[in-house]
Amino acid sequence: MIVAEQKPLTEIAENIKDAQKVLVVGCGGCVTVCLSGGQKEVDILATSLRILRKKDGTPIDTATETLERQCDKEYVDKLAEKVQAADCVVSLACGVGVQYLAERYPDKVIIPAQNTKFIGGTTEHGIWEERCALCGECILAQTGGICPIIRCSKSILNGPCGGSQGGKCEVNPDTPCAWTLIYGQLKRQGREAALGEIFPVKDWSKARDGGPRKYVREDVLL
Amino acid sequence: MSDPATQDGRKFTTESKLEKLFARGEFVVTSEIGPQKGASADSIIHHTAESKTYCDGFNITDNQSAVVRLSSIAGAVHILRHGGNPIMQMTCRDRNRIAIQSDLLGAYSLGIRDVLCLSGDHQSFGNHPSAKNVFDIDSIQLIALVKMMRDEKRMLSGEEMKDEPRFYIGAVESPFGDPLELRVMRLAKKVRAGAQFIQTQAIFDVEQFAHWMSLVRSAGLDQRVNIMAGVIPVKSLRALKYMKENVAGISVPDELIERMAKAENQQEEGKAIAVELIGKLRNIAGVKGIHIMPVSWEAVLPEIVTRAGLHARPVID
Ligand code: SF4
Ligand code: SF4
Numbered sequence: 195m196i197v198a199e200q201k202p203l204t205e206i207a208e209n210i211k212d213a214q215k216v217l218v219v220g221c222g223g224c225v226t227v228c229l230s231g232g233q234k235e236v237d238i239l240a241t242s243l244r245i246l247r248k249k250d251g252t253p254i255d256t257a258t259e260t261l262e263r264q265c266d267k268e269y270v271d272k273l274a275e276k277v278q279a280a281d282c283v284v285s286l287a288c289g290v291g292v293q294y295l296a297e298r299y300p301d302k303v304i305i306p307a308q309n310t311k312f313i314g315g316t317t318e319h320g321i322w323e324e325r326c327a328l329c330g331e332c333i334l335a336q337t338g339g340i341c342p343i344i345r346c347s348k349s350i351l352n353g354p355c356g357g358s359q360g361g362k363c364e365v366n367p368d369t370p371c372a373w374t375l376i377y378g379q380l381k382r383q384g385r386e387a388a389l390g391e392i393f394p395v396k397d398w399s400k401a402r403d404g405g406p407r408k409y410v411r412e413d414v415l416l
Numbered sequence: 417m418s419d420p421a422t423q424d425g426r427k428f429t430t431e432s433k434l435e436k437l438f439a440r441g442e443f444v445v446t447s448e449i450g451p452q453k454g455a456s457a458d459s460i461i462h463h464t465a466e467s468k469t470y471c472d473g474f475n476i477t478d479n480q481s482a483v484v485r486l487s488s489i490a491g492a493v494h495i496l497r498h499g500g501n502p503i504m505q506m507t508c509r510d511r512n513r514i515a516i517q518s519d520l521l522g523a524y525s526l527g528i529r530d531v532l533c534l535s536g537d538h539q540s541f542g543n544h545p546s547a548k549n550v551f552d553i554d555s556i557q558l559i560a561l562v563k564m565m566r567d568e569k570r571m572l573s574g575e576e577m578k579d580e581p582r583f584y585i586g587a588v589e590s591p592f593g594d595p596l597e598l599r600v601m602r603l604a605k606k607v608r609a610g611a612q613f614i615q616t617q618a619i620f621d622v623e624q625f626a627h628w629m630s631l632v633r634s635a636g637l638d639q640r641v642n643i644m645a646g647v648i649p650v651k652s653l654r655a656l657k658y659m660k661e662n663v664a665g666i667s668v669p670d671e672l673i674e675r676m677a678k679a680e681n682q683q684e685e686g687k688a689i690a691v692e693l694i695g696k697l698r699n700i701a702g703v704k705g706i707h708i709m710p711v712s713w714e715a716v717l718p719e720i721v722t723r724a725g726l727h728a729r730p731v732i733d
Contacts, residue, residue: 347538347540348508348509348535348536348538348549348551348554349551349554350535350551350554350555351554351557352554352555352556352557352602352605353554354593354594354598354602355535355555356535356588356589356590356593356617356664356665357537357538357590357593357664357665358593358594358595358664359593359594359664359665360594361594361595364537364538364664365538365540371594373598374594374595377595377598386598389598389601389602389605390601390604390605390608391605392556392557392560392605392608392609393556393557394557395513395552395553395557395561395572398552
């Protein structure tokens with residue numbers, strides 16, 4: 195899932211300081227699952243903004259809505275009336291949802307309320323970890339199902355570097371060294387000899403470095 | 417470009433002085449200079465003048481510890497101009513494959529003949545922790561790239577070039593890094609990629625290093641690459657403890673800490689320890705040289721080399 199963390203209230207408040215009617219929009223997708231942008235967080239944020247502005251002597255009206263998904267035109271369309279009635283819209287979706295709102299309602303100021311962090315999952319309740327850098331050409335088959343692009347601090351493909359110690363990464367003693375994990379995994383499967391081969395340079399044009407990516411599936415085009 | 421130089425009837429891959437010395441069977445001594453954090457080469461020039469007859473080459477570091485300093489290419493040129501032999505360090509942290517290849521071409525055109533390929537310390541350790549890193553290619557891919565440019569006269573893209581850079585290729589290895597089995601496998605990988613000499617991380621634990629060397633010898637790697645054991649002369653107990661506790665890949669035995677703690681003059685003890693370490697390391701089968709890293713204590717190099725009996729450095733005509 196996409197993992198996002200709510201921005202500090204003061205930053206959100208600063209970005210809506212000229213508005214009197216604020217629409218706060220959540221998303222029922224990833225950010226609901228990672229407890230940062232679902233219905234519950236929408237209500238809390240709207241209330242917090244109202245209290246803050248009341249204290250400042252510039253009270254606001256808030257409206258709220260949580261869409262099934264903000265990264266989907268169909269759902270975003272349904273917001274039209276509420277958006278028209280507001281001076282500005284605060285989105286608790288990931289960066290994609292914010293942009294879908296901005297594209298659909300170009301005359302309105304759309305404010306992100308989240309820092310979209312990474313794609314990953316929970317390792318235990320309340321802890322999320324990154325697992326994939328969306329590199330566009332997955333190599334997990336060769337690396338024992340452990341991603342060196344994102345889990346190695348230097349994205350090394352022929353690791354580990356000299357900084358790996360006691361199974362931990364030199365960058366942070368709380369982070370396992372991805373290459374120690376990869377070695378352990380391949381060894382368990384009797385495949386560690388493969389690490390003797392030089393892993394070729396990666397084609398980053400398939401990743402973000404190639405510019406914004408687009409994926410077209412002819413078979414489902416209307 | 418000229419054909420690889422020949423001497424004593426041998427064919428050399430490069431014009432590197434280090435390559436010739438190793439080929440002649442000399443015990444090679446290299447050292448290290450860290451450039452200043454400023455637009456001046458005074459310290460590089462000073463250390464070159466002071467120590468150039470005490471070693472066969474100076475590593476010139478590439479923004480080590482991710483701290484911005486004068487560039488390793490510029491530093492290497494200053495060393496050259498003042499009669500020293502530079503070994504240019506190149507990390508993968510700050511350059512993509514375009515900049516790396518361009519810098520290799522430029523460095524070679526300026527007379528640099530030796531390159532040391534490294535991953536590079538992560539930027540979080542340096543003075544610009546909010547920097548974006550590159551790591552487009554890794555250190556093993558860099559080694560293979562330098563070799564490809566030299567031996568196939570091709571760029572990474574496969575495009576041919578007329579005037580290829582002919583570098584003697586070095587790499588580093590951390591004998592005490594984890595996991596140990598993988599370390600030897602990875603050294604083999606570096607050699608396969610094209611590494612011709614290896615400088616190791618600083619050794620304080622001779623026994624553990626000797627064990628690693630035995631694994632290296634069983635894999636036949638000492639016959640395929642020139643291994644130089646790393647030594648850091650340490651000025652104080654504090655510095656020694658710091659390395660034991662904070663530097664990945666460095667293992668300091670407790671006896672050494674105790675010895676330093678008891679010493680009346682820690683600087684003198686530090687020199688004595690370095691000299692002894694060199695004596696022991698050079699006798700381990702397969703060790704072809706010593707790499708002395710006098711981190712912010714460059715002035716100590718002549719004394720240590722002399723006391724280790726390595727001062728008269730061989731001359732190549
Ligand atoms: S290899 Fe690429 S696609 Fe696969 S998990 Fe890693 S970043 Fe994601
Ligand atoms: S210690 Fe491991 S995870 Fe960290 S940068 Fe080095 S190889 Fe990558």
